[in-house]
């Protein structure tokens with residue numbers, strides 16, 4: 074939803090659901106009380122906006138927390154009605170087990186994300202054991218802004234994940250659209266985040282349908 078009209082978020086959400094979106098991907102960029110800056114060079118929305126939006130939609134709110142201390146936000150987002158809570162592995166190597174437990178106890182689905190420069194091996198521990206994350210978000214752009222160019226090199230990460238974890242939900246995020254979806258789907262991605270290619274299209278519903286068809290051809294959708 075980063076590409077949507079934030080002044081009309083509820084109606085934009087309803088519009089995308091009516092066009093066939095399965096999930097609404099919410100880019101959360103809200104580091105506060107940070108001495109050393111922010112996890113990403115941008116600010117967007119926080120839990121109060123999720124709480125307001127939840128009053129207008131039953132859609133799955135797939136929250137991607139691009140923040141330095143995700144543990145600080147779990148309770149807020151759970152109470153606000155978030156469906157998925159995806160944190161970054163770069164800032165949770167020491168406390169991901171606590172994070173996953175807290176996310177689940179708040180009724181949300183835990184996911185882990187990684188930036189383009191982070192090796193895929195860094196998420197493997199979070200997929201093992203009795204309390205694993207349930208989705209991996211492979212960033213295909215540097216997080217912080219929509220409308221950037223898809224990074225095809227990230228598909229090696231998706232292929233590696235798909236081979237190792239055949240039933241895992243693998244989400245890709247950044248520069249996905251009609252010209253890049255087949256590459257991502259063929260690599261094994263089954264959850265597709267698309268902002269500017271959908272919101273910027275004259276026929277958004279057609280783009281959503283094209284994305285889904287490509288993934289269905291390659292494998293099942295998430």
Ligand SMILES: O=C(CO)[C@@H](O)[C@H](O)COP(=O)(O)O
Nearest residue numbers: 216217219220247248268269
């Ligand atoms: O998390 C991010 C950006 O930080 C992504 O969700 C982008 O917002 C995707 O936008 P498009 O590349 O699809 O326009």
